[in-house]
Amino acid sequence: MGISSHTELVALNDILSSKNALLVMFSTQDPATGALQYSGPPINARGSDTYISWSLIGAHNVWLYTGDLEFVQTVWTNYTKALAFLEAQVDETGLMNVPESFSNDWGRDGGQGHNIAANVLLYRVSNCETSRLACDNFLTVSDCSVRACKPCGR
Amino acid sequence: MGDKDISALYTTDAVLLKKAINDVLWDDEAGMYRDNESSSLHPQDGNSMAILFNITQSQEQNKAVSKGLTQFWTDIGPLSPELNDTIIPFVGGFEVIY
Numbered sequence: 001m002g003i004s005s006h007t008e009l010v011a012l013n014d015i016l017s018s019k020n021a022l023l024v025m026f027s028t029q030d031p032a033t034g035a036l037q038y039s040g041p042p043i044n045a046r047g048s049d050t051y052i053s054w055s056l057i058g059a060h061n062v063w064l065y066t067g068d069l070e071f072v073q074t075v076w077t078n079y080t081k082a083l084a085f086l087e088a089q090v091d092e093t094g095l096m097n098v099p100e101s102f103s104n105d106w107g108r109d110g111g112q113g114h115n116i117a118a119n120v121l122l123y124r125v126s127n128c129e130t131s132r133l134a135c136d137n138f139l140t141v142s143d144c145s146v147r148a149c150k151p152c153g154r
Numbered sequence: 155m156g157d158k159d160i161s162a163l164y165t166t167d168a169v170l171l172k173k174a175i176n177d178v179l180w181d182d183e184a185g186m187y188r189d190n191e192s193s194s195l196h197p198q199d200g201n202s203m204a205i206l207f208n209i210t211q212s213q214e215q216n217k218a219v220s221k222g223l224t225q226f227w228t229d230i231g232p233l234s235p236e237l238n239d240t241i242i243p244f245v246g247g248f249e250v251i252y
Contacts, residue, residue, distance in 0.1 A: 108242075
């Protein structure tokens with residue numbers, strides 16, 4: 001999702017396959033915890049905080065490139081529950097403390113604990129882009145996107 | 155959707171998280187982010203994405219991380235210290251686009 005959703009758009013001027021893939025990932029969400037799976041069917045692996053973040057970033061990318069609010073509305077409850085699953089892992093240090101059982105990633109060693117990559121990805125999910133997405137239904141509040149993104153700066 | 159409170163909440167969370175990442179994981183001596191607070195490893199993925207996703211707080215930090223990552227460069231690609239110095243195109247992609 002971090003590479004392919006962008007390259008898909010550039011190469012094909014289309015992002016339908018990302019959207020379809022994400023709809024599948026949200027459909028297999030754990031209803032008890034809110035966790036998304038690590039891979040789609042038929043493997044259906046579990047146990048990666050970073051891949052959950054990538055799925056949420058991918059959903060943002062689909063919205064960003066298409067403005068497809070119907071898609072966002074379809075998955076919004078799933079999205080917020082998955083994000084809540086991740087944010088529940090933030091401890092007193094202010095960082096997400098990745099449990100061993102959710103430390104799978106692209107194959108790297110040492111994904112557990114206060115891992116930098118996992119925390120950077122959680123920031124990407126919870127930063128102003130998601131706030132913007134949440135704001136999108138009340139654009140009549142003219143300062144919404146400005147206020148939501150101001151602290152993020154750049 | 156369209157929930158003002160949730161939007162403000164996520165923004166607050168993000169501000170606190172960015173601060174915590176810089177407070178706990180920035181290694182000023184190395185000019186890079188540590189893999190975790192008890193690690194001496196400075197990973198390619200976390201450092202590349204820290205610039206790409208705006209975790210860094212200054213141009214100086216961007217320059218330091220960017221320079222730090224060059225220590226892993228070889229003639230055929232950058233090594234990822236977080237996986238036994240293997241060349242990982244997926245991670246290299248983030249270093250290229252930041």
